[in-house]
Amino acid sequence: MKGKGLDQDDWVERAVHQRAGPEPGDDLRNRVLQDVRRALAEPAAPGVRRWSGAARWAAVAAVLIVGLALSQMAASVTPFFDRPVAPAPSASVRAVAQLMRQVSPGLTADEADRLALASASRGDLPTIPIANADMKLPAPDAGLNLQGDVR
């Protein structure tokens, strides 16, 4: 290879081209060709498969992405949890309140009504019982048993 396409008048190119460098010897040639023959005896590594049907897959991916974006947008503007709750039937609320007072005589009428309403609203109201001034709170050292009864 003698400086193909080089400007032979350029002394720098000529100097680079003519500098000493390693020459491939017979040892290298034998080593390379021997190992090449060995590699050729083995099955070839899988070649690079050309991407076929890229446009079709791109279209499918685009539709999926648009669909996902639209569904997320719709989900973000849809009111899932602020739908009006149907009014609780007052007769059944009363009945529940009475049942609560029978089961827990310590409950006041207001508290029983409140708990009955909360239960009828399916969780939209907090169901935390409010301590009544008449209720007797357990002594601090009494503790709680695991059955939930106040000792």
Added chain:
Amino acid sequence: MEPAPEPNVDVKSLAAGEPAAYAALYARLARRLLRVAAAMLGDAAEAEDAVHDLFVALARGRERLTYVEDLDAYVFASLRHAIAARADRRRIERRHWERIASIPVIAAQSADAADEGEVSAALAALPPEQREIVVMKIDGGLTFAQIAQALSISPNTAASRYRYAMEKLRKLLEDRT
């Protein structure tokens, strides 16, 4: 003395795994590849190993050759990978070598050729991306289009990088003399 004409290499024969095609490819490119590898790695033995690795990799991945349009550009691009793998391996072994640029070029220089040593030293002083283009052009005999393909850059970038490198080389050599 005029060098022997380079044998033609049939890409299809290479892809088909014919050993004679690899022998022809070796006869055609070995010297050019070795000089480029030596200039980049700075070590003749390492360069031989890189050329060896390259040919074995070509044989193993021969199916890929089916799609190759410019064989020389492809082989030199593959040589870059072999050089990078060698350089990485050596970097691990010798941690103080941070970059290929820091490696002195051509250990196997003729000691009596002072001028040639100057040229090699100046070449070694170039940034690796410029040195790579210079040796691919001058030692590898590639066109700018082939260099561009091998390095994944535009031919204009390759040409301008080469021009800057030659200017720098000229200045370095003038300063040294």
